[in-house]
Every structure is written in structure tokens, then in C-alpha cells.
Amino acid sequence: MSKRNIYWLIFIIALLGLALWSILPVNTKLLGPNGLTLGLDLKGGSQLLYEANLSQKDPSVSDAEAMAAVTEKIQRRVNEFGVTEPTVQKLGTNQIVIQLPGVENITRAIELIGETGLLEFREQRFDENGDPVINETTGEPVFGNESATAIGKDGQEKELTGKYLKHAYRDVDPYEGPIVAFEWDSEGAYLFEQITRRNLDKQLAIFVDNKMISAPVVQSVISDRGRIEGRFTLEEAADLANKLNSGALDVPLTLIDQRDVDASLGADSIRKSMIAAGIGLVLLLLFMLAYYRLLGLVACFSLGIYGVVLLAIFSVFPITLTLPGIAALILSLGMAVDANVLIFERMKEELRSRRTLGAAVEAGFNRAWPAIRDSNITTFIACIILFWLGGTFGAFMVRGFALTLFVGVALSMFTAIVVTRTFLRLIVGGRLVTNLAAYGVRV
Numbered sequence: 001m002s003k004r005n006i007y008w009l010i011f012i013i014a015l016l017g018l019a020l021w022s023i024l025p026v027n028t029k030l031l032g033p034n035g036l037t038l039g040l041d042l043k044g045g046s047q048l049l050y051e052a053n054l055s056q057k058d059p060s061v062s063d064a065e066a067m068a069a070v071t072e073k074i075q076r077r078v079n080e081f082g083v084t085e086p087t088v089q090k091l092g093t094n095q096i097v098i099q100l101p102g103v104e105n106i107t108r109a110i111e112l113i114g115e116t117g118l119l120e121f122r123e124q125r126f127d128e129n130g131d132p133v134i135n136e137t138t139g140e141p142v143f144g145n146e147s148a149t150a151i152g153k154d155g156q157e158k159e160l161t162g163k164y165l166k167h168a169y170r171d172v173d174p175y176e177g178p179i180v181a182f183e184w185d186s187e188g189a190y191l192f193e194q195i196t197r198r199n200l201d202k203q204l205a206i207f208v209d210n211k212m213i214s215a216p217v218v219q220s221v222i223s224d225r226g227r228i229e230g231r232f233t234l235e236e237a238a239d240l241a242n243k244l245n246s247g248a249l250d251v252p253l254t255l256i257d258q259r260d261v262d263a264s265l266g267a268d269s270i271r272k273s274m275i276a277a278g279i280g281l282v283l284l285l286l287f288m289l290a291y292y293r294l295l296g297l298v299a300c301f302s303l304g305i306y307g308v309v310l311l312a313i314f315s316v317f318p319i320t321l322t323l324p325g326i327a328a329l330i331l332s333l334g335m336a337v338d339a340n341v342l343i344f345e346r347m348k349e350e351l352r353s354r355r356t357l358g359a360a361v362e363a364g365f366n367r368a369w370p371a372i373r374d375s376n377i378t379t380f381i382a383c384i385i386l387f388w389l390g391g392t393f394g395a396f397m398v399r400g401f402a403l404t405l406f407v408g409v410a411l412s413m414f415t416a417i418v419v420t421r422t423f424l425r426l427i428v429g430g431r432l433v434t435n436l437a438a439y440g441v442r443v
Contacts (some may be wrong), residue, residue, distance in 0.1 A: 332408025
């Protein structure tokens with residue numbers, strides 16, 4: 001037994017051990033709350049489709065730049081919302097599709113995602129006599145329609161908006177309850193100090209998306225920090241802080257489509273897919289054992305390692321498993337032994353030509369490799385094209401199929417060329433089995 005085979009065997013055992021460690025016990029590692037990442041079609045949830053009004057973007061910014069900025073800010077909001085593995089993808093030129101697996105409170109998600117999140121401070125209006133202007137209908141003070149302005153450090157007049165926020169966070173006041181506290185950056189603090197100074201003992205209204213949240217009386221000059229009180233619930237305060245931290249959206253969004261997926265459909269799909277996979281796997285193993293005998297047994301061991309490592313990959317890495325992805329997994333099971341079939345048939349031809357077992361093993365792998373390589377490369381190319389098209393047209397299930405098939409085929413190449421080859425070299429090198437009939441060869 002050569003040192004190279006021993007090294008490969010140690011590597012395979014270590015890899016199998018790590019894979020088993022990452023997925024066992026199955027009920028907590030794979031089926032638990034932090035197990036396999038399931039897509040919208042399996043876990044249930046909602047899909048939202050928004051359309052951006054690019055006519056209201058900054059003229060100095062291109063359409064692509066505006067959409068990229070909006071997509072990034074929505075991604076930040078969704079991440080803070082606590083959704084597991086959300087998908088935020090630009091669709092076409094002015095649409096954004098958002099998938100939220102497992103989301104139950106879809107109304108809250110819509111409010112959080114679609115609202116602009118523009119923070120403004122508006123000053124109280126006074127008449128020529130210096131008296132506050134009062135709305136005759138409501139009896140409430142009247143505030144200006146524009147954001148309060150001040151002179152920036154560069155000498156230019158600037159509006160004080162949420163773009164100068166350093167950080168916003170939910171807090172709890174013992175008297176007011178949940179509030180949103182915030183801190184300004186240096187420029188925001190410079191502007192806020194001027195605005196609070198000139199509004200001492202006056203009301204300064206706080207608006208978010210043109211909606212007045214509160215209008216506290218400025219009791220002292222404030223610079224680097226402040227707070228928003230609005231009789232919030234804990235959830236509302238957290239959502240407002242999230243919106244402010246993500247920044248105001250560069251263009252307004254309109255919700256044009258909403259789809260809900262029932263989680264029970266996903267559970268039924270998983271159950272039926274597992275039944276199909278089990279039947280296919282049993283038939284595959286029986287065929288390999290009956291036709292290839294010892295070689296088939298080696299292929300079955302390799303296939304077992306393939307399955308364990310593949311599950312470990314999906315458990316450890318953030319790969320979302322969709323229903324088409326399960327179909328790709330089942331398909332990759334058959335393709336996992338496809339390379340073995342090519343190798344074994346070539347080995348049988350070499351054995352029939354009276355070559356030794358060792359020479360037949362090496363020749364079988366070497367001469368079958370070009371066909372295995374080229375066939376899998378074409379599969380990789382198809383997967384890449386499907387993945388790209390799925391992202392371009394918003395067909396995320398197609399992307400799930402392509403990614404899963406790509407990973408499965410790549411791993412099948414490894415198990416066929418490395419794992420199966422190592423096992424056969426150990427069997428032949430150790431002279432464990434020398435009867436050609438055990439290899440399915442009749443000479």
C-alpha cells in the first residue's frame with residue numbers, strides 16, 4: 001500500500017468525520033431551526049414585487065445606480081427584520097422582487113420594506129406678530145412643509161435629514177415607554193445644534209415619510225444626539241430604527257404583486273420528494289450491486305460518502321434548498337454513479353484483455369477521465385447559464401436547481417475520481433480480492 005493511498009484514505013476519513021459531525025444528530029443539525037436552509041416554496045412565506053418610480057430619482061444618478069442603492073437598503077432592512085435567508089433581487093430595469101421565507105406578519109414587512117424612511121425636522125410656523133399659527137380645524141400647531149435647514153461646515157445651507165444619522169436604536173424610557181434614540185455624525189450634529197438653538201422653547205416636529213411622529217418642545221440646545229417619542233410599541237420602535245439606519249430610499253416604491261406560499265405545501269413536497277429519492281436510491285444500489293458486484297459495492301460506499309458530504313455542504317454553507325433543488329439532488333444521485341459506470345466498463349475491458357488488476361484500475365480511470373471531464377463541464381456550463389438567466393428574470397427556483405445541480409455534479413466528480421479510486425487501489429494493492437468474477441468480469 002503506497003503512502004499516497006494512505007494519505008488519501010486519511011483525508012477521506014477526516015472529511016467523512018467532519019461531514020458527520022456537521023449533520024448529526026439529524027433532528028437538530030438538519031431538521032432543527034438552524035438546519036437546512038429551505039426556500040420559499042418549501043418553508044412557506046411571502047414574495048413581494050415592487051416597482052420603482054425612477055422619474056423621481058436624483059438626475060445626477062443613473063437608473064442602474066439608483067436601483068442598486070435601493071436594493072442595498074432594502075437588503076439591510078430585511079436583514080434587520082430577522083428573516084432567515086431572504087432574497088432581494090433586481091428584476092428588469094425598475095423592479096425588485098423580495099422573498100421572505102417563514103414570514104408571518106407580512107403587513108409589517110410591507111410597511112418596513114416599502115416605506116421611504118425619510119427623517120425630517122420641521123419648524124413651527126409663526127405669523128407676523130410672532131404668534132404660533134394654529135390649524136383652525138384641529139387646533140394643532142402648524143409646521144412648515146420643508147425640512148429645517150442650517151449652515152453646514154462648508155458654509156452651504158443644508159437640510160437636516162436622516163442622511164446625517166450615525167446610528168439609531170430602540171430604547172425604553174421609564175416614563176415614555178419605547179422610544180427611538182439616535183446619534184448624528186459630525187455634520188448632522190453641527191446642523192442640529194443650530195436648529196435647536198433657534199427653536200428654544202418652541203416645538204420642533206419630527207416627520208418620517210411626511211408623517212408627523214411627534215412635536216416636542218426644544219428645552220435646551222442639542223448637538224450630537226436626540227430621541228423620537230411617539231407612543232411606540234417595542235416592535236414599532238425597532239422597525240423605525242431599522243428604517244432610519246438603512247437610510248431613506250432613493251426612489252419611491254409601489255407594491256405591484258404579493259404572493260403567499262403555505263408552509264404545508266412545502267412539507268408535502270418534501271415528503272413526496274424524500275419518497276421518490278428513497279425509491280430511486282434503493283433501485284440504484286440494487287442495480288450497481290447486481291451488475292458490478294464488488295465494483296458496485298465500492299460505488300455504493302462512495303455514494304454514501306457523497307450523500308453525507310453533500311448534506312454537510314448544504315448544512316454548513318448558506319445554500320437555499322428549493323423544490324427544484326431537491327429535484328436536482330435526486331438527479332445528481334444518478335449522475336454520481338455515472339462516472340463510476342464509465343470507469344468500471346473501461347476496467348472490465350482492460351481485464352478482458354488480460355491486464356493485471358492494478359493496471360486495469362489505473363487504465364480504467366485514466367481513459368475514462370476525458371469523457372467524465374467533458375460531460376461534466378457541459379453540465380457546469382448549463383448550470384451557469386441557468387443560474388444567470390434565473391437571476392436576470394427573477395426565476396429563483398431555476399437558480400436553486402442550477403446551484404444544487406452544480407454542487408452535486410462537482411462533488412460526484414470528486415467521489416468518483418478520488419474516493420472510488422482510493423478504495424479500489426486499497427483492495428487491489430492489498431490483494432483483498434483477486435477473483436475476476438467478483439469484479440463482474442467473465443474471461
